[in-house]
Amino acid sequence: MSIASYKDLEVWQFGMELTKDCYFLTRKFPREEMFGVTSQIRRSAASVPANVAEGHGRESTGDFIQFLRISQGSLKELETHLLLAAKVNICAASAIEPHLQQADRIGRMLRSLIRRLQERHKR
Numbered sequence: 001m002s003i004a005s006y007k008d009l010e011v012w013q014f015g016m017e018l019t020k021d022c023y024f025l026t027r028k029f030p031r032e033e034m035f036g037v038t039s040q041i042r043r044s045a046a047s048v049p050a051n052v053a054e055g056h057g058r059e060s061t062g063d064f065i066q067f068l069r070i071s072q073g074s075l076k077e078l079e080t081h082l083l084l085a086a087k088v089n090i091c092a093a094s095a096i097e098p099h100l101q102q103a104d105r106i107g108r109m110l111r112s113l114i115r116r117l118q119e120r121h122k123r
Contacts, residue, residue: 006056011109015049018102025099029090037090040081047074048106061121065114072110079103
């Protein structure tokens with residue numbers, strides 16, 4: 001099966017949804033955090049689907065795998081910023097839980113896609 005566009009990839013679609021949700025979450029953060037944790041959450045969230053798209057656009061399996069790994073790193077960065085926001089009482093832990101669950105799902109999808117691409121690349 002061939003993927004015509006990165007937009008066809010569920011992992012990209014879920015990444016975009018997580019990014020949108022993080023933007024909505026951070027709208028409620030204090031204004032003094034605009035250039036702090038708010039910016040970090042938005043940047044790391046947007047980096048997840050952006051790296052999926054960029055890797056797909058490279059048209060090389062090895063490059064695609066590398067960008068998917070970068071996306072995984074951005075996902076872990078996002079999780080850390082969300083946890084920090086709750087830890088310093090910028091938001092409630094219950095407010096970040098759905099985002100952490102989304103991130104976990106996307107992380108599993110990224111790992112699965114990387115494994116499939118690696119297996120196909122070996123052939």
